Amino acid sequence: MDESPPIRGTADADASASAARGGLDSVMSSRVDARPDANDPLRSALIEEAFRQGRAGIPMMAIAMLGMAGIHWLMTDTLIEPLWLLAGLSVVSLRMAMVVLHALRRERLSIRVRARMFEWPLMLNSLVWALLPVLVFPAAEPTERLALITIIAGLAGGGAALLAPVLWPSRIYILSLMIPASIMILDTPGSGPVVFILGLCFALAALFSHSQARNALVISQQRLIENQSLLGEMDEQRVLVERLNQELLSAQERLLKHSLKLETEAEERSARMRLAISVIENTAEGVMVMAPNGIVLEVNPAFTRITGYASEDIIGRSASLLRSDRHDDDFFDLLWSRLRSTGRWDGEMWSRRSNGEAFLERRTIDVVRDAEGIPTHYVSVFNDVTEDYHKDQKLLHQALHDPLTGLGNRKLLLERLEHGIAQARRLFRKFGVLILDLDQFKAVNDSLGHHVGDQLLCEVAARLEGRLRASDTLVRLGGDEFVILMAGLDRPGDAAVLAHELLDSFAQPFELPSHRIHMRTSLGIAIYPDDGTNPDVLMKNADMALYAAKSAGRNAFHFFRPVFAEQARRRLELELALREAVDRRELSLHYQPKVAASDHSVVGFEALLRWNRGEEGFVPPDRFIPVAEDCGLIGQIGAWVLAEACGQVARWHREGHGWQRVAINVSARQLAHDDLVGMIREECGRQEISPRLLEVEVTESCVMANPEQTGPILKGLRDMGVSVAIDDFGTGHSSLAYLRRLPVDVIKIDRSFIREAGEDASAEAIVKTIVDLSRTLDMGVVAEGVETFEQAEMLAGIGCGILQGYCFARPMPASEIERRWDE
């Protein structure tokens, strides 16, 4: 079929043309809805067009029916015409109803139903028209026939145009009108055959016209649809364009915002950059930027200030220009290796200023890398810490040195000890620790003042230093204590040699600006590793050896011996027991009478301290008093002795035993530390006794060790009325010049002379000399330790006024004394 020419080269166009070619036939087919093109818009449009054009032809059709049936009915007056007319009008009504129904319901109807709604009434209509010539022509006149066929041809011609939307129903319609009418007119006399042929030709022409009209309609509908589709597409495109415009606008808006943000960020970045540059320019730290090959690219003003290099002198040159010779290549190798591995190096290094001066800097070097991680720059920031370094060095020196003598201090000693131990352990060597303590240094301090004491210490330090090797260490522990670390000992005997030398060096007096001082020292020696392998033990043992040297009479040295440790342990034990004894009041006083040499009458007593340890018995004062002096208990004990003795004097006085003078022993430490004068005055006041009933015995060595200090104290006692006695006279080194000036009332001749006097003429001569001396100095004299009547007679014979000893009475408790008196 070629009624509708292809108007589109596309598959859609072909499908549309095919649908158009099929016309309403295909729409009416039961397969139509199942086909993919069931809802083809072209078909729908043709149906729509069929109803629209058919609607126009229906009134015409009704009029034609009325006219034809009426004309013929007037002529024949039969019933056929009215019946035909009724059938015709019914079909016309049906078509009209279909038109109305389609107009109202077309949206809800399928294409197939809509096609049938048009085509079936049309087919009925065709049938009605096909019947007309058969029913009317046999009885009609030739003219009437001609009129009828003319009207029928008109209707067929009109149908060819108006029914263009439908194909086969229209063709059936045309042929239904023209074929029966042409056939029926054939037997018309005269013109019948001609009209018959004309009728057939007209039918063909109508069919051709219909085909042309249909093609034109299909094409126009297709174009219309295409136009609508194009319009739709245009709408879509417009919507799309609008949407794209919207998106474009919002993208523009976002872009604007983003660019604003970028602008702000750029501004902030640039502000930060300006700030950073200003900070770098104004910072106190030197900044240097280097290329990876170490060439300086940029420096800041602080760099110039610290190094002395102007930027134009250093930029473009190697940073190694700053290198000092204080670090070796290993140092820089390590620096670069750390920099490469961690991206940063920080630490202290010595560099060189432009004037060649070395300076210490605390430096940080950072690697700057590009996006690929390749180093592009090195940024070095540094401070000149030379001044801090020197301050630190000074502080370190101060922390480790004695400000007076400039020697090392205890801290340095500890460091050197640890170092010495480590070294000796590594090299399997020995080293010596020598502790020195000046004998009676306190006396110098107390008598001549701290100023002189300090001068003496400096002189001692210098003298000691002069005797040591460079490898030895000399430190001052404090006070008058010095320590020497003697490195690299081959044998302990080397330490003894040094100790001898040191003692000898003290033989010469120390010449101070205002005084010449004779000073002696004692030394204790401990050897690593024999006497200890750690600093504490070595020091402790050297200290014990020193104690032993002092106990042995001073101006001597002692090596540490394990027995010292035992002695020290026992001393400590004794100290603890003594403390407890003081708290438990286990101490008591015994009294030993002093008698007149002439008639052996009691003239006074010496109060002697006793410590009864219960099961262990009495502890001799010679043992516990030095311990009390060392551990500082002597002050408390001495105060107790004073109070107890005064109390006893007061009791005896109250009980009518008369006014007997009681002597108390006072140690050197009591004399140095306690306000003896004030204590005695207070105690006498409390007991309401006269100070004249007291005597204070001070050993000769104690007085003579520091006569400048003891003199005023003794004078204070004497001024108060207390008698002053020099005890153990003859054992110390009394200066007669001092003795003459000292406020002393009594000299007590040491019992060792008394003991020997009977056997040794020289001892007797000494005793006589002392008695004569006391008489010359207008002092009383007491002989102690008189054990025999021979001794008593001899002493009385040489003029010794007072005697004391076992010959007359042993020291005894006050109760025993009272019992004897009562007898």
Ligand SMILES: Nc1nc2c(ncn2[C@@H]2O[C@H](COP(=O)(O)O[C@H]3[C@@H](O)[C@H](n4cnc5c(=O)[nH]c(N)nc54)O[C@@H]3COP(=O)(O)O)[C@@H](O)[C@H]2O)c(=O)[nH]1
């Ligand atoms: N600081 C203090 N020292 C005190 C005190 N009490 C005693 N001492 C001192 O202790 C030392 C030993 O004293 P002690 O064991 O009591 O011996 C005294 C007498 O018992 C002893 N003596 C007396 N007569 C004889 C004798 O005929 N033969 C003999 N072998 N010994 C005798 O002499 C000691 C008294 O000596 P002295 O004091 O020198 O007069 C001793 O040094 C006491 O000083 C105290 O309270 N504080």
